Amino acid sequence: TLRQFAGKAHIGLTFGKNCPIVGEKTSLTRSYLVDGEGRSTGLGAGPSAAVDVESWSEDGKLCVRARTVKEKLYVEVWTDQMHLFTLNASEKFELICNNTVFGGMSWSPGNKKVVFVAERKAPKEKKLGDVFEGKPEERAKKASEFFDGFAWKQSFGETMDNLFYPEIWVLDIEARKLSKVLNAEVEGRCAAYPVFLGEDKLIFHSFSHDPFVLGQNFCVNRPHRLEYLSCISTESPAGQGPKCLTPGLFSAFAPRLTEDGRIIFFGRRKHNAGHISYSALLALQTADLENPEPEIETLEPEVDEKRADFVGLPVSHDAFRSAGLLRDSKNREFFVCATVTKGARAVFVFSLAERRSFILPTETPFDSLTLIAVHAKLGALFGSAGPNRPGRIVFRLAGNFEESTFTQVFETGAEGLGAAAKAHFAALQSTEHEDIFLASGAHARLFGAKGAQEQPLVTLIHGGPHGMAALLPAAQFDEGLLLARGYAVLIPNYRGSLGYGQSFADSLIGHCGTKDVDDLIEFIEKATASSRVSVDPKRVAVAGFSHGGFLSCWMAAKPAPRLKCWAAFNPVTDFVSMAAASDIPDWAFDEAQGGPFEFKFPPSAEALLGMVKSSPVYQAGNVETPGLICLGDKDLRVVPSNGKYFYKTLKQL
Numbered sequence: 001t002l003r004q005f006a007g008k009a010h011i012g013l014t015f016g017k018n019c020p021i022v023g024e025k026t027s028l029t030r031s032y033l034v035d036g037e038g039r040s041t042g043l044g045a046g047p048s049a050a051v052d053v054e055s056w057s058e059d060g061k062l063c064v065r066a067r068t069v070k071e072k073l074y075v076e077v078w079t080d081q082m083h084l085f086t087l088n089a090s091e092k093f094e095l096i097c098n099n100t101v102f103g104g105m106s107w108s109p110g111n112k113k114v115v116f117v118a119e120r121k122a123p124k125e126k127k128l129g130d131v132f133e134g135k136p137e138e139r140a141k142k143a144s145e146f147f148d149g150f151a152w153k154q155s156f157g158e159t160m161d162n163l164f165y166p167e168i169w170v171l172d173i174e175a176r177k178l179s180k181v182l183n184a185e186v187e188g189r190c191a192a193y194p195v196f197l198g199e200d201k202l203i204f205h206s207f208s209h210d211p212f213v214l215g216q217n218f219c220v221n222r223p224h225r226l227e228y229l230s231c232i233s234t235e236s237p238a239g240q241g242p243k244c245l246t247p248g249l250f251s252a253f254a255p256r257l258t259e260d261g262r263i264i265f266f267g268r269r270k271h272n273a274g275h276i277s278y279s280a281l282l283a284l285q286t287a288d289l290e291n292p293e294p295e296i297e298t299l300e301p302e303v304d305e306k307r308a309d310f311v312g313l314p315v316s317h318d319a320f321r322s323a324g325l326l327r328d329s330k331n332r333e334f335f336v337c338a339t340v341t342k343g344a345r346a347v348f349v350f351s352l353a354e355r356r357s358f359i360l361p362t363e364t365p366f367d368s369l370t371l372i373a374v375h376a377k378l379g380a381l382f383g384s385a386g387p388n389r390p391g392r393i394v395f396r397l398a399g400n401f402e403e404s405t406f407t408q409v410f411e412t413g414a415e416g417l418g419a420a421a422k423a424h425f426a427a428l429q430s431t432e433h434e435d436i437f438l439a440s441g442a443h444a445r446l447f448g449a450k451g452a453q454e455q456p457l458v459t460l461i462h463g464g465p466h467g468m469a470a471l472l473p474a475a476q477f478d479e480g481l482l483l484a485r486g487y488a489v490l491i492p493n494y495r496g497s498l499g500y501g502q503s504f505a506d507s508l509i510g511h512c513g514t515k516d517v518d519d520l521i522e523f524i525e526k527a528t529a530s531s532r533v534s535v536d537p538k539r540v541a542v543a544g545f546s547h548g549g550f551l552s553c554w555m556a557a558k559p560a561p562r563l564k565c566w567a568a569f570n571p572v573t574d575f576v577s578m579a580a581a582s583d584i585p586d587w588a589f590d591e592a593q594g595g596p597f598e599f600k601f602p603p604s605a606e607a608l609l610g611m612v613k614s615s616p617v618y619q620a621g622n623v624e625t626p627g628l629i630c631l632g633d634k635d636l637r638v639v640p641s642n643g644k645y646f647y648k649t650l651k652q653l
Helices: 128-132 136-148 317-322 419-428 477-484 502-506 515-528 547-556 575-581 585-593 605-614 616-622 640-652
Strands: 002-005 008-015 028-034 040-047 053-056 062-069 072-079 083-088 093-096 113-120 166-172 177-180 189-197 201-208 224-229 251-257 262-268 278-285 297-300 324-327 333-341 344-351 356-359 368-375 379-386 389-397 407-411 431-437 443-449 455-461 488-493 535-545 565-569 627-630
Touching: 002 368, 008 389, 008 407, 028 407, 040 407, 072 093, 093 166, 113 189, 128 136, 166 189, 189 251, 201 251, 224 262, 251 278, 317 333, 317 368, 324 368, 324 379, 333 368, 389 419, 419 477, 431 515, 443 477, 443 515, 455 477, 455 515, 455 547, 477 488, 488 515, 515 535, 515 547, 535 547, 547 565, 547 616, 547 627, 575 585, 575 605, 575 640, 585 605, 616 640, 627 640
Parallel strands: 224 251, 344 368, 455 488, 455 535, 535 565, 565 627
Antiparallel strands: 002 008, 008 028, 028 040, 053 062, 062 072, 072 083, 093 113, 113 166, 166 177, 189 201, 201 224, 251 262, 262 278, 278 297, 324 333, 333 344, 344 356, 368 379, 379 389, 389 407, 431 443, 443 488
16 A cells, blocks of 8 residues: 555555465565655554455545455445444445456545445345245246346456456445446446546446457457546436547547546557557547547557667556556656566656656666556655565655655565575575577576576466566566576567567467467577576476466477476467357467457357467377476466366377
């Protein structure tokens, strides 16, 4: 949490139960204060409060909390000093969303109301015996309701499997009342990221769930549009419904309101292949909203591959959630959001007054910076990691935002650590690294212990495929653990990875299982020949999750380099069954065929052929080395049947 307290920034860091960084057996919250001079003071630690969602007003004087107690949901309102009131929300909705797809709570300008997306209250379960009671017309209605209870409820997929019917709700603090926004619904669409425009208007984005629901998390390259609700109606659904503000755009996401009367948002003017793509930063004037088609201004283009510091904004749901606006002491407003660039996590900043953008500088050239939270008046909170040091939580004051330095809040190596974490961070101090670049544009970084000879090599492959590996052993806990045990670690960004431009990301589409595999083979060849990090070419392994597991299976089937072993976690092994069972079937059509493609069931013969050619299960006969397949039994994205299919095929051979 990041909030204002006594004119200072109050930061609360919560570490989950059995977190290896802290080594505690229970969930723990540590609190800190950062003053206007950038000095950080620890306030101690204590047990974490059992709160589902918490949101503070900008001035830090009011707080709204949602809390589940004995299976009942309560919404509480607090001041910074005392409890004001509690509402029983159990009969109104199931839960309040606080995630990257639907957003969290948002306050009105006067801090009188809070808007959020909540899951519709599920109807009470009907019993078969009830159907036979009452008059004939009553029995018919009861029978219909009873059988409706068996209808397939389509969730919003991976990490969203408890969301089926999201709705916009408003908490009126003065009236002490929770109300559903009745005129916000659009047939066949879902609302997300609602924000107030004044006290009685809303801006939000919406996406289609017609003819069926698709998994949403990490998949933003689908049609989305910005909606404007000119008057909130909580008494009657007959009020004027939402107006689409972006009919000329393919997508528009996550609106934010600026001090100078603009709505800024992420968007694309046309469709591009791949589940994540580069987005522009766009703006609308609030004074222009009543026009039939408001003029859209481009603040930052989708891609600028001529820039040295970064090539564009590859935007994901994570970036939507953490992005925000802040004002410095000169009353200049900055838009701040997370991005990735050339193997590093980075922070993009746009100066609204000066119409210029920049990547926030890091302390050393190889550092990664992860945006955690933004507060308009206080500043921004980040995670920071470097090649040879533990990760840290740092803060940057809003007052002199562009020129100020980072204040260290928490360093993982400085406070209580578990034994595994101690070994992890000790290993970082004695590593060296080498960058590997391929003619294809692919980029990897090889890490190993200084002076060690013929270290076994583990290649850790990121998923996506349109993701990016941060080229740092501190960025992923597993990498540091491997280094601590004497392994060299290779972290690749193969073709299709983000952070290297749109053309590089697009180059893999329709070529999964060929171009990405070719890059990995060449990376390993170069790593085993490295003059800086000594690697034993006879002891090479690969491992990865999701698409990284897919590539591990492909690498296992290749004659060279001959692997000592391989590990695949929730691997994609068959695109055909992915199209049938995954929460994102359009992904299978897209990646296997390349664009333009038709996403239509059943797949055409041509589409099926492309899926088969891309699938490693059909190459299982070439696998000669031992492997490990680990499956999440409840995974909705890469369904466990994919990994089991590969396992059964190998066992049969």
